[in-house]
Amino acid sequence: MDSELWNDVEEDLNDFDNIIHIYSHKIKNKNTTVLNGLKFNDKTESKQFITYIKKKFGIAGYEAFIEKINDKNNVCVFSGDYREKIKDVLINEYNKSDENIEIH
Numbered sequence: 001m002d003s004e005l006w007n008d009v010e011e012d013l014n015d016f017d018n019i020i021h022i023y024s025h026k027i028k029n030k031n032t033t034v035l036n037g038l039k040f041n042d043k044t045e046s047k048q049f050i051t052y053i054k055k056k057f058g059i060a061g062y063e064a065f066i067e068k069i070n071d072k073n074n075v076c077v078f079s080g081d082y083r084e085k086i087k088d089v090l091i092n093e094y095n096k097s098d099e100n101i102e103i104h
Contacts (some may be wrong), residue, residue, distance in 0.1 A: 020096065022083045023104045031081040038076060038090075050076055053089065057082055 023034040040046040046063055053076075054061045061078040078086070083103045090096040 018100050020090065020101045021104060022087060022101065024081045024083055030079070033078045033080065033082045033086060035076040035078075035086065038074075040074070046074060046076070049094075053078060053082075053086060056089065057085060 018037075020038050021036045023036070025032045025034060038049070040049065050061050050063055053059070057078075057080075059079050059082065061076065064075050064077055087098075087101050087103060090101060091098055
């Protein structure tokens with residue numbers, strides 16, 4: 001019985017790891033959109049994604065790294081509040097599930 005419970009907890013944690021968080025931050029009357037949890041196979045894929053979003057919406061963007069305990073998580077940062085538009089791109093063009101994307 002304990003192993004079944006542990007398997008359920010592990011599946012829940014794996015689901016949490018697959019969630020993409022999209023935030024909006026306002027700094028001195030300027031909005032930025034931050035994507036956290038979007039995983040890429042390599043640096044080239046992340047650059048292609050950022051370049052695609054930048055060209056599609058005509059905005060500035062870059063990739064940053066946030067250190068957490070012993071791990072590095074990449075974060076994509078874009079100028080302006082494009083949370084809904086980026087969510088639509090992730091769903092329609094990158095086949096991400098609506099359930100796995102949270103807008104804050």
